[in-house]
Amino acid sequence: MTICLTDNPFENCWIISGTMPFELQPTLTGTLLELRPLRDADCDELYAVASDPGIWEQHPASDRHEKEVFRDFFREAMESGGAFAVIDRASGRIIGSTRYFGYDEPRSEIEIGWTFLARAYWGGVHNGEMKQLMLRHAFEFVNTVIFLVGPRNFRSQRAVEKIGGVRRAGTVVRSGRESVVFEIGKAHAHLSN
Numbered sequence: 672m673t674i675c676l677t678d679n680p681f682e683n684c685w686i687i688s689g690t691m692p693f694e695l696q697p698t699l700t701g702t703l704l705e706l707r708p709l710r711d712a713d714c715d716e717l718y719a720v721a722s723d724p725g726i727w728e729q730h731p732a733s734d735r736h737e738k739e740v741f742r743d744f745f746r747e748a749m750e751s752g753g754a755f756a757v758i759d760r761a762s763g764r765i766i767g768s769t770r771y772f773g774y775d776e777p778r779s780e781i782e783i784g785w786t787f788l789a790r791a792y793w794g795g796v797h798n799g800e801m802k803q804l805m806l807r808h809a810f811e812f813v814n815t816v817i818f819l820v821g822p823r824n825f826r827s828q829r830a831v832e833k834i835g836g837v838r839r840a841g842t843v844v845r846s847g848r849e850s851v852v853f854e855i856g857k858a859h860a861h862l863s864n
Contacts (some may be wrong), residue, residue, distance in 0.1 A: 740797035
């Protein structure tokens with residue numbers, strides 16, 4: 672549950688956690704966006720956004736705009752237990768998705784990833800607000816947030832750097848895909864107050 676007392680997404684906003692060590696799907700509300708748990712009923716509306724091939728052109732899964740490939744992605748998102756629908760508060764429409772994944776309590780670490788937004792929302796403040804909301808929540812539970820990004824997905828790498836991500840040395844391979852790893856530590860996070 673989220674309580675916000677102003678329209679400023681980073682002021683006077685508290686997240687009330689349940690009994691889990693990390694609440695993977697709270698509702699996070701900012702000025703421009705609301706992130707809420709992804710629902711089965713969101714599939715068609717989210718696919719309308721994801722069907723744009725331009726979103727995926729630098730992504731390792733560049734065919735995710737295809738309906739059947741997207742349906743598998745959506746199913747995995749639902750099964751993850753950490754996926755969000757990203758809602759434009761002005762229009763009430765779904766404009767993308769993101770998720771938490773791989774909570775590692777002993778390492779005090781979680782991943783933010785699988786993020787995409789409609790191209791009309793690129794290059795502005797929407798991704799920054801979304802990540803600020805997610806980072807603020809994550810740092811209530813962990814000390815480090817990581818981002819896995821395709822080695823040739825330069826657009827996403829720049830976006831992670833823009834929010835303060837620092838690239839770790841080397842790469843990792845998960846599910847047959849190579850990724851570079853960025854991290855943001857709680858002590859070094861530049862969260863707006």
